[in-house]
Amino acid sequence: MDRMKCNKVFFWITILASLTGTLQVLAADVDTVQVNSLLQQAKERYTNDPAGAINLARKAYDLARSNGFVKGEALALKAVGIVYYNQGKYVEATDYWSRAKRLFSEAGDKVGVANMLSNIGAIYFNQGDDEKALSHYLQSLRLAEEAGDKVRVYTALNNVGAVYEHKPENWNKAIDYYTRALAICEKLQDGFGIGTLSGNIGELYGQQDSTGKALFYLQKSLDAFSKGDVENKPSALNSLGKLYAKDSAYQKAYAYHKEAYEFARTLNGKYDMVQSLLGMANAHAQLGNLPAAKNDYLKAKALGEEVNMLRELKDVYDGLAKTYALANDYRNAFYYHELFASIKDSLYNNERDKKIALLQFDFDLQKKQGEINLLMKDRSLKEVELKRQRIAKNASIAGLVFLVVIAVILYRNYRVKVRVNQLLDKQKDEIEGLLLNILPAEVAQELRQKGQATPRNYERVSILFSDFNGFTSIADKMEPSALVEDLSECFMAFDDIIDKYNLEKIKTIGDAYMCAGGIPTPDIDHPFRIVRAALEMQAFMLSYNQKRLAKGLLPWQMRIGINVGAVVAGVVGRKKYAYDIWGSSVNVASRMESNSTPGRVNISAATYEIVKGEFACSYRGKISAKNVGEIDMYFVDKDLVAKAPVSFAKAFQQKTSISYDD
Numbered sequence: 055m056d057r058m059k060c061n062k063v064f065f066w067i068t069i070l071a072s073l074t075g076t077l078q079v080l081a082a083d084v085d086t087v088q089v090n091s092l093l094q095q096a097k098e099r100y101t102n103d104p105a106g107a108i109n110l111a112r113k114a115y116d117l118a119r120s121n122g123f124v125k126g127e128a129l130a131l132k133a134v135g136i137v138y139y140n141q142g143k144y145v146e147a148t149d150y151w152s153r154a155k156r157l158f159s160e161a162g163d164k165v166g167v168a169n170m171l172s173n174i175g176a177i178y179f180n181q182g183d184d185e186k187a188l189s190h191y192l193q194s195l196r197l198a199e200e201a202g203d204k205v206r207v208y209t210a211l212n213n214v215g216a217v218y219e220h221k222p223e224n225w226n227k228a229i230d231y232y233t234r235a236l237a238i239c240e241k242l243q244d245g246f247g248i249g250t251l252s253g254n255i256g257e258l259y260g261q262q263d264s265t266g267k268a269l270f271y272l273q274k275s276l277d278a279f280s281k282g283d284v285e286n287k288p289s290a291l292n293s294l295g296k297l298y299a300k301d302s303a304y305q306k307a308y309a310y311h312k313e314a315y316e317f318a319r320t321l322n323g324k325y326d327m328v329q330s331l332l333g334m335a336n337a338h339a340q341l342g343n344l345p346a347a348k349n350d351y352l353k354a355k356a357l358g359e360e361v362n363m364l365r366e367l368k369d370v371y372d373g374l375a376k377t378y379a380l381a382n383d384y385r386n387a388f389y390y391h392e393l394f395a396s397i398k399d400s401l402y403n404n405e406r407d408k409k410i411a412l413l414q415f416d417f418d419l420q421k422k423q424g425e426i427n428l429l430m431k432d433r434s435l436k437e438v439e440l441k442r443q444r445i446a447k448n449a450s451i452a453g454l455v456f457l458v459v460i461a462v463i464l465y466r467n468y469r470v471k472v473r474v475n476q477l478l479d480k481q482k483d484e485i486e487g488l489l490l491n492i493l494p495a496e497v498a499q500e501l502r503q504k505g506q507a508t509p510r511n512y513e514r515v516s517i518l519f520s521d522f523n524g525f526t527s528i529a530d531k532m533e534p535s536a537l538v539e540d541l542s543e544c545f546m547a548f549d550d551i552i553d554k555y556n557l558e559k560i561k562t563i564g565d566a567y568m569c570a571g572g573i574p575t576p577d578i579d580h581p582f583r584i585v586r587a588a589l590e591m592q593a594f595m596l597s598y599n600q601k602r603l604a605k606g607l608l609p610w611q612m613r614i615g616i617n618v619g620a621v622v623a624g625v626v627g628r629k630k631y632a633y634d635i636w637g638s639s640v641n642v643a644s645r646m647e648s649n650s651t652p653g654r655v656n657i658s659a660a661t662y663e664i665v666k667g668e669f670a671c672s673y674r675g676k677i678s679a680k681n682v683g684e685i686d687m688y689f690v691d692k693d694l695v696a697k698a699p700v701s702f703a704k705a706f707q708q709k710t711s712i713s714y715d716d
Contacts, residue, residue: 089118089126096133101285101321104137111137128157128166135173142324142361144177168197168206175213180325182364188217204238205247211235212251219258220365229258249278249286253293260297268297288318288326295333299340308337328358328366335373348377368397385667392578494558494574497625497633509624516571516584516618516661517640518557519647520548520591523611525565531608541565544598544610551590555583560635570635573623581618581664585690588614588655596653615646617658638681645679649687659686668695 092114099107111133118126135150151170158166175190191213198206215231218224232255239247256271276290295310315330335350351374358367371394378387500508522528529537545562552559552569557580560568569587571580591614599609619639626632642658650656662671671688679685 085117085121086123086126089114089121089123089130092117093126093129093133100137100140104141107137108134124157124161125163125166128154128161128163131157132170132173139173139177140322144181144362148174148177164197164201165203165206168194168201168203168210171197172206172210172213179213179216181362184217184220188214191217204242205244208235208238208242208244208247208251211238212247212254215254219254222261225258225261229255232258245278245281246283246286249275249283249290252278253290257293257296260293260300265297265301269294272297284317285321285323288314288321288323288330291317292326292329292333295330295337299333299337302340304337304340308334308341311337324357324361325363328354328361328363328370331357332366332369332373335370335377339373339377344377344381348374348381351377364397368394371397389578494633496574501625501631509622510574511620511622512573512576513620514576514618515573515621515623515635515639516557516580516616517621517635517643518567518569518571518584518588518614518616519644520567520588520612520614521647522565523613523652525610528608528610529565540610544595547594547598548591551587551594554590555587556580557584557587558633560633570621573621573635581661582668584616585655585657585661585665585669586693586696588616589690589693592653592655611652613647613650613652614655615643615648615650615657616655616661617643617646618661618664638679642679642682642685645677645685646687649677651689655690657688657690659688662686662688665690668693670694 092110096107096110096114099110111130114133115127115130118124118130131150131154135147135154138144138146138150151173155167155170155174158170171190171194175187175194178184178187178190191210195207195210195214198210211231212235215228215235218231219228232251236248236251236255239251252271253275256268256275258268259265259271260268272290272293276287276294279286279290291310291314295307295314298304298310299307311330311333315327315334318326318330331350331354335347335354338344338347338350351370354366354370355374357363358370371390375387375390375394378384378390532540545567548567548569549559555571556577557569557571558573560570562568569584571577571584592612595610595612599611602609617639619637619642621635621637621639623633623635626634642660646656646658656674657665657671665671670691670693672691674687674689676684676686
């Protein structure tokens with residue numbers, strides 16, 4: 055019988071010959087019967103002996119292939135895919151089911167093709183790709199309707215409803231699909247389908263605060279699964295746990311989720327285990343048991359990341375962020391909040407909504423077009439046959455010669471176009487290389503696509519300024535060519551350092567060098583990377599100045615200032631593009647540099663509060679910044695985390711030798 059491996063989506067395990075789930079014997083010879091027997095044995099081992107199930111299915115595949123039993127080959131590939139799916143190995147499952155789909159299509163088996171489309175759609179659904187999931191479900195629905203298979207029709211209707219359920223504005227559409235599916239299911243007296251669809255409808259009523267209706271349908275779902283398809287019992291238990299949690303009955307909620315987890319663990323059902331652990335953790339959190347909540351969240355995180363359950367991981371990250379915050383562990387709270395925000399943004403966007411709506415429209419259009427095609431089929435076949443006869447009759451040697459001449463001309467033109475395109479591609483690559491040397495890759499891509507780059511706000515960016523002390527007096531005493539050569543040597547070294555730490559160079563102004571972290575692609579640890587880059591820049595200057603002193607030249611002493619804060623970033627002008635950043639945070643970084651000391655790294659209080667756990671710093675006092683007020687300053691003395699940390703304060707004061715090593 056069919057299995058349901060998540061609380062919303064069906065996927066088909068076998069081609070049904072009847073509602074009892076027996077395999078259909080498609081041919082009467084001994085070898086074909088043996089293939090079906092091997093597949094039945096494999097099915098019985100899906101859960102308890104997955105390796106044995108795969109071995110039996112592969113034997114069935116080899117036997118079916120040697121006898122030209124194409125449907126048997128497809129069924130064997132499908133069986134292997136089911137085992138991988140149960141183990142959470144979605145890539146392998148998708149591969150085997152795609153191969154099975156091609157064989158079913160080759161055999162002209164619409165039900166088999168619909169079967170595989172639904173299964174692959176379930177994988178995309180579990181991974182949070184609604185667009186691809188809906189595409190596969192609608193194709194499956196169309197083929198099931200054409201084949202007149204009511205079981206596949208109600209399954210596809212359920213799956214489409216599950217996708218629409220993800221957003222409140224689509225709940226009415228989801229209920230409509232579920233209701234249509236349930237009506238078919240009750241006529242078939244299919245306990246599995248009744249249990250699943252009752253659960254789906256009950257959850258929707260729960261979301262709409264219709265607790266009485268929700269409890270009725272969810273209990274009906276649990277009763278159905280307890281009598282028959284027990285593998286889905288954890289899903290029904292989890293749904294009841296969620297309903298009680300929504301009604302603030304957290305003890306009852308925990309009890310249902312705990313029962314679901316223990317049952318799912320005996321089946322190695324990772325999807326249900328993640329949902330159960332998430333429900334248990336939420337109940338613990340509401341009851342004030344933070345250690346237990348954190349423990350269950352982390353278990354859910356490990357399993358969820360293993361099988362890439364994006365929707366559940368969103369809730370897990372949110373729960374961990376709140377739990378750590380309540381425990382005053384703000385670093386971990388911030389880390390998981392960033393993960394929560396990132397995964398939440400990726401799940402839904404306006405473009406995806408438009409594509410989902412377009413797929414629904416395409417389905418309706420294709421269904422209507424199919425009815426028209428049936429009426430026009432005979433006429434079209436006759437016209438094609440008459441056209442073929444006319445072409446055969448009118449074919450001649452002169453026509454063949456003409457085609458050869460045309461082919462030669464087209465080939466020559468093709469060769470010319472290939473050479474031109476190769477030259478254009480080469481020039482394009484050179485232009486893009488120059489553009490990427492001036493602008494960040496994301497900004498350059500936006501300029502190519504739209505002709506302009508939209509300015510963006512960034513909440514947290516690290517800004518570094520460096521400047522050479524007394525550079526003007528040094529420059530007056532040097533030849534211009536020597537000055538440019540020495541300055542270029544320093545700036546190229548700085549370029550290598552910021553590349554090493556994945557920072558973005560903004561610009562140079564005379565002897566000043568400016569870079570930033572966390573743009574154009576936001577990340578979490580850029581404040582730590584930019585401080586380490588600053589220390590490495592000062593280390594390079596110490597080594598560089600030792601070489602200058604050995605040659606009798608004056609040393610170049612550099613100040614560095616760093617600040618972390620909000621900025622606006624974008625491209626300035628339409629000619630000679632320049633990527634730049636603006637904001638009071640930039641002005642504060644400049645003030646940090648101008649109030650630094652040669653050889654030292656001066657950071658603002660905002661930076662210090664972030665990096666103080668990994669760097670030894672000394673307090674310097676306050677300065678006043680325009681539009682900001684008084685700001686505390688700190689010298690970075692040494693890196694406490696890096697291997698063999700160097701004290702840059704002591705190195706500068708004693709002028710000891712520090713080698714520069716990338």
